[in-house]
Amino acid sequence: MAIVALCGFIAGGVMAIQHLRTRKAVWDFRSYVTIHLSLILAIGVLITGSIWAKGSWGQWWVWDEPMLVSFLIVFLLYATYQPLRFSIEDPERQARYASVFAIVAGTFVPLNFAAVRMAESYTHPRTLGTTTGGMPGEMMLTFLVCLATMALLFVTLWKVEMKAKRDRAEVRRLRRRVSGDEAPFGGGRSAAPQVTA
Amino acid sequence: MPDASPYIEAAYAVFVVLLAIYVGIIAYRMRNTARERRRLEAELAARTTQQPDRELERV
Numbered sequence: 001m002a003i004v005a006l007c008g009f010i011a012g013g014v015m016a017i018q019h020l021r022t023r024k025a026v027w028d029f030r031s032y033v034t035i036h037l038s039l040i041l042a043i044g045v046l047i048t049g050s051i052w053a054k055g056s057w058g059q060w061w062v063w064d065e066p067m068l069v070s071f072l073i074v075f076l077l078y079a080t081y082q083p084l085r086f087s088i089e090d091p092e093r094q095a096r097y098a099s100v101f102a103i104v105a106g107t108f109v110p111l112n113f114a115a116v117r118m119a120e121s122y123t124h125p126r127t128l129g130t131t132t133g134g135m136p137g138e139m140m141l142t143f144l145v146c147l148a149t150m151a152l153l154f155v156t157l158w159k160v161e162m163k164a165k166r167d168r169a170e171v172r173r174l175r176r177r178v179s180g181d182e183a184p185f186g187g188g189r190s191a192a193p194q195v196t197a
Numbered sequence: 198m199p200d201a202s203p204y205i206e207a208a209y210a211v212f213v214v215l216l217a218i219y220v221g222i223i224a225y226r227m228r229n230t231a232r233e234r235r236r237l238e239a240e241l242a243a244r245t246t247q248q249p250d251r252e253l254e255r256v
Contacts, residue, residue, distance in 0.1 A: 168226075170234065
């Protein structure tokens with residue numbers, strides 16, 4: 001779940017690059033939904049990870065374990081993404097600033113991942129590393145199946161969330177038409193991108 | 198080494214509950230959105246059919 005969440009943050013950054021490159025609002029929309037979903041997964045990681053840690057190590061949280069603390073830092077970094085969007089009223093400026101944030105934060109994620117692997121404390125097993133022995137074959141297969149399942153779940157939820165947000169944008173547009181307001185954007189401040197299609 | 202299995206089971210249960218809550222919220226919002234969309238579309242359609250009638254009356 002943690003790996004999929006981190007990959008989601010990186011994917012959000014890549015989509016933000018596409019947004020700045022092409023200036024198409026749909027890329028900001030995709031980036032927003034990807035980061036939104038990754039944040040939800042990250043909350044799941046922190047909650048279920050703590051329960052797992054209690055079972056495995058006898059402690060809910062270990063502050064000197066870089067893998068745990070670095071994930072918390074990444075989570076807290078992305079927790080500022082929604083308030084950042086909400087603080088900017090102009091939709092175009094909001095999309096541009098959010099894309100810059102997504103790219104910078106997305107670059108931080110793999111750097112963070114590499115830094116953890118270079119750190120010395122090894123309470124948490126390095127799932128993809130071989131320096132501490134790695135996983136036995138059967139366990140690796142189970143892990144890969146779980147990883148693929150989680151990735152598929154992420155893609156499915158991403159599609160559902162995209163459809164839900166598109167439908168809501170369409171309803172906002174219809175509401176404006178009914179009230180006689182023909183402006184393409186409006187309806188108050190929102191953290192969500194205002195897509196028209 | 199403590200027996201981790203109850204905690205692992207609890208972690209899975211929490212994951213399933215979180216997923217169910219998330220899917221439930223999305224489903225609830227999508228249902229409301231679809232309902233409102235139908236209502237608004239019907240309202241707009243009613244307006245467009247009423248408008249030519251009024252123009253005919255004026256003639």
